[in-house]
Amino acid sequence: AQSVTQLGSHVSVSEGALVLLRCNYSSSVPPYLFWYVQYPNQGLQLLLKYTTGATLVKGINGFEAEFKKSETSFHLTKPSAHMSDAAEYFCAVTRRGDKIIFGKGTRLHILP
Amino acid sequence: DAGVIQSPRHEVTEMGQEVTLRCKPISGHDYLFWYRQTMMRGLELLIYFNNNVPIDDSGMPEDRFSAKMPNASFSTLKIQPSEPRDSAVYFCASSFGLTGELFFGEGSRLTVL
Numbered sequence: 735a736q737s738v739t740q741l742g743s744h745v746s747v748s749e750g751a752l753v754l755l756r757c758n759y760s761s762s763v764p765p766y767l768f769w770y771v772q773y774p775n776q777g778l779q780l781l782l783k784y785t786t787g788a789t790l791v792k793g794i795n796g797f798e799a800e801f802k803k804s805e806t807s808f809h810l811t812k813p814s815a816h817m818s819d820a821a822e823y824f825c826a827v828t829r830r831g832d833k834i835i836f837g838k839g840t841r842l843h844i845l846p
Numbered sequence: 847d848a849g850v851i852q853s854p855r856h857e858v859t860e861m862g863q864e865v866t867l868r869c870k871p872i873s874g875h876d877y878l879f880w881y882r883q884t885m886m887r888g889l890e891l892l893i894y895f896n897n898n899v900p901i902d903d904s905g906m907p908e909d910r911f912s913a914k915m916p917n918a919s920f921s922t923l924k925i926q927p928s929e930p931r932d933s934a935v936y937f938c939a940s941s942f943g944l945t946g947e948l949f950f951g952e953g954s955r956l957t958v959l
Contacts, residue, residue, distance in 0.1 A: 768946050770948075775952075776952055777937050777950030777951050777952050777953055778937070778939075779950065780948070783947065824889065826946065828945075828946040830944075833891065833894060833944065834946045836888075836889050839888060
């Protein structure tokens with residue numbers, strides 16, 4: 735069975751500081767990994783994805799994530815936080831031909 | 847191209863009433879998903895369809911919930927009778943293939959009094 739664990743339901747960072755949202759996964763086969771973002775009163779939208787190939791994946795709005803098989807991790811980072819990054823972020827895992835499993839989400843707060 | 851369209855955006859009803867939520871997926875997508883989001887339980891997959899056929903309804907909470915997809919461009923999620931614990935935001939999402947790349951609608955916020 736596949737699963738994802740997001741560490742921290744709330745994370746606060748100052749504007750301009752590094753953003754680091756943690757995600758660990760469990761999968762018995764090579765996983766496909768995703769980060770989705772949900773802005774207030776909106777649906778989720780895809781931020782970035784890893785399927786195969788390069789383990790450092792770049793997404794929209796300056797976010798990136800690195801697939802580390804040895805650590806079973808797929809942490810999301812952004813060098814410099816912006817007020818507009820305040821949202822809820824969901825890590826997700828699937829495998830070829832299977833339904834996607836979402837984590838419980840991490841709400842990112844940006845402090846002025 | 848239009849995204850996933852859901853209606854209504856907001857619904858307030860009284861306990862015991864029937865509620866019908868509607869979804870129009872992105873044209874050409876062959877998978878459609880219904881999710882429920884609450885503060886307590888997070889994002890839950892209720893049911894998903896492939897080419898209009900229900901594939902997995904194990905997340906449907908109970909018999910009061912039903913979902914249909916009569917054609918490739920329309921799906922409904924019905925709750926009858928509704929209860930206050932059904933209050934949540936219900937999302938519809940669609941995808942082309944089972945790849946993990948889902949496109950979500952803006953959600954239907956249901957309040958059952």
